[in-house]
Amino acid sequence: xxxxxxxxxxxxxxxxxxxxxxxxxxxxxxxxxxxxxxxxxxxxxxxxxxxxxxxxxxxxxxxxxxxxxxxxxxxxxxxxxxxxxxxxxxxxxxxxxxxxxxxxxxxxxxxxxxxxxxxxxxxxxxxxxxxxxxxxxxxxxxxxxxxxxxxxxxxxxxxxxxxxx
Numbered sequence: 174x175x176x177x178x179x180x181x182x183x184x185x186x187x188x189x190x191x192x193x194x195x196x197x198x199x200x201x202x203x204x205x206x207x208x209x210x211x212x213x214x215x216x217x218x219x220x221x222x223x224x225x226x227x228x229x230x231x232x233x234x235x236x237x238x239x240x241x242x243x244x245x246x247x248x249x250x251x252x253x254x255x256x257x258x259x260x261x262x263x264x265x266x267x268x269x270x271x272x273x274x275x276x277x278x279x280x281x282x283x284x285x286x287x288x289x290x291x292x293x294x295x296x297x298x299x300x301x302x303x304x305x306x307x308x309x310x311x312x313x314x315x316x317x318x319x320x321x322x323x324x325x326x327x328x329x330x331x332x333x334x335x336x337x338x
Contacts, residue, residue, distance in 0.1 A: 174205075174264075177240035178233055189214045197221060207266065209301020210253050219254050226254075226261055237264050243315050267312040268305065272319050281321025289329075 175182055185192065185201055193214040195201045206212055218224045229237065238244050247265030251257050272281055288295070288305065295302035310318075310326055318326070 174237050174241060177236050193218055196224070203227065209268075209299055209304075210249050211300065216254060219256055224256075226257065228262060229264065231262070234262065234264055245312060267309055268301075269313055269316065271316065272322075274319070276319060276321070278319070278321035278324060281319045282325045283321075285322055285325040 182203075185195065187195070189206065189208070189212070192201065192204055196204045197218060204215075206215060215224070234246060238246070241264075244264040244266055247263050249257060249261040249263065251259045251261075253261075270284065272284075289307055292302065292305065295305060307326065307329060
């Protein structure tokens with residue numbers, strides 16, 4: 174992403190908790206987070222008044238998406254964090270599971286059955302699970318569907334036809 178945007182930056186890795194502490198202590202200048210919102214560490218930083226959200230421009234979003242087709246346009250809803258008074262335009266990636274091609278079709282089918290039949294329980298764990306819904310299969314434009322997953326989507330009559338590879 175940084176290469177596509179011609180941004181030269183030193184990278185620091187660590188846990189989100191450690192990186193948030195470094196940002197708060199001004200040991201690092203910025204933090205890029207790839208996670209479902211709200212992110213507890215970001216919410217804590219905001220409570221301390223230690224952050225400012227930096228948005229990508231519309232042209233930067235296009236540049237990033239052309240370089241990284243697995244990303245999609247995304248937004249963080251106004252109010253997710255108190256200082257976000259309007260929707261925050263960004264890029265995101267949908268969560269999806271990847272399995273070996275030789276995983277039994279019945280197991281892949283059972284995994285999707287378990288995930289989508291327990292949506293309420295997933296929502297109790299993290300609000301980002303709200304996006305884990307069957308119609309979002311259309312967001313996957315880069316990874317072939319496992320045969321068992323394709324069968325699940327087709328059997329459940331999710332809009333569209335899924336071809337397994």
